Amino acid sequence: MGFTIAIDGPAASGKGTLARKIAERYGFHHLDTGLTYRATAKALLDAGLPLDDETLAAEQADKVDLGALDRSVLAAHEIGEAASKVAVMPAVRRALVEAQRRFAIREPGVVLDGRDIGTVVCPGAELKLYVTASPGVRAGRRFEEIGKSGGNLSYDDVLDDIRRRDARDMGRVDSPLRPADDAHLLDTSEMSIEAAFRAAQILIDEAL
Numbered sequence: 228m229g230f231t232i233a234i235d236g237p238a239a240s241g242k243g244t245l246a247r248k249i250a251e252r253y254g255f256h257h258l259d260t261g262l263t264y265r266a267t268a269k270a271l272l273d274a275g276l277p278l279d280d281e282t283l284a285a286e287q288a289d290k291v292d293l294g295a296l297d298r299s300v301l302a303a304h305e306i307g308e309a310a311s312k313v314a315v316m317p318a319v320r321r322a323l324v325e326a327q328r329r330f331a332i333r334e335p336g337v338v339l340d341g342r343d344i345g346t347v348v349c350p351g352a353e354l355k356l357y358v359t360a361s362p363g364v365r366a367g368r369r370f371e372e373i374g375k376s377g378g379n380l381s382y383d384d385v386l387d388d389i390r391r392r393d394a395r396d397m398g399r400v401d402s403p404l405r406p407a408d409d410a411h412l413l414d415t416s417e418m419s420i421e422a423a424f425r426a427a428q429i430l431i432d433e434a435l
């Protein structure tokens with residue numbers, strides 16, 4: 228098994244960008260586990276199936292192909308909302324966590340980012356980061372991204388969504404979002420992604 232880096236944090240905390248930069252710099256495989264929940268939600272939406280039927284949702288989760296996850300197809304805001312609904316169901320999580328753990332044994336190392344990587348998916352990871360930022364800062368970043376891709380949600384709508392998603396992710400019974408006891412906290416509220424990357428690099432180089 229290679230070196231494992233677990234990165235968790237709430238929506239729009241900057242963890243995805245950080246994970247991609249780390250994977251590129253160290254030549255590690257990267258898995259954005261949020262995409263696996265998004266792919267499950269999209270399959271249900273496309274088939275006109277309900278989002279709250281655990282058996283149906285787990286069937287779709289079983290079929291998710293980690294090699295075919297396309298961020299551009301799964302990025303839509305509504306898919307993120309739907310993903311956080313399917314993510315509360317234990318049978319969905321069981322199926323996706325199993326696939327994520329199979330990915331995590333790749334050599335020479337992996338970076339997984341999500342909500343429960345350090346606590347559930349890879350509790351033995353060599354390095355755990357918990358990336359966070361204030362809801363206002365995260366809503367500002369998401370609002371800018373949505374604006375660039377032509378969307379027209381207001382800042383207040385985006386902030387409401389972020390708060391709702393946080394409540395659902397932190398409040399669920401199975402694998403709630405929380406830092407692992409041995410995670411390093413990185414608050415990016417007043418930190419650029421470059422500065423966060425430099426801080427992460429120091430921790431990785433120490434742990435390697």
Ligand code: C5P
Pocket residue numbers: 238260261262264265307310311312314340341342343344392396
């Ligand atoms: O990170 P992203 O916004 O793509 O994730 C979408 C949703 O998937 C999250 O709001 C969360 O509910 C769920 N998720 C999860 N566990 C993970 C990754 C994502 O529950 N490891």
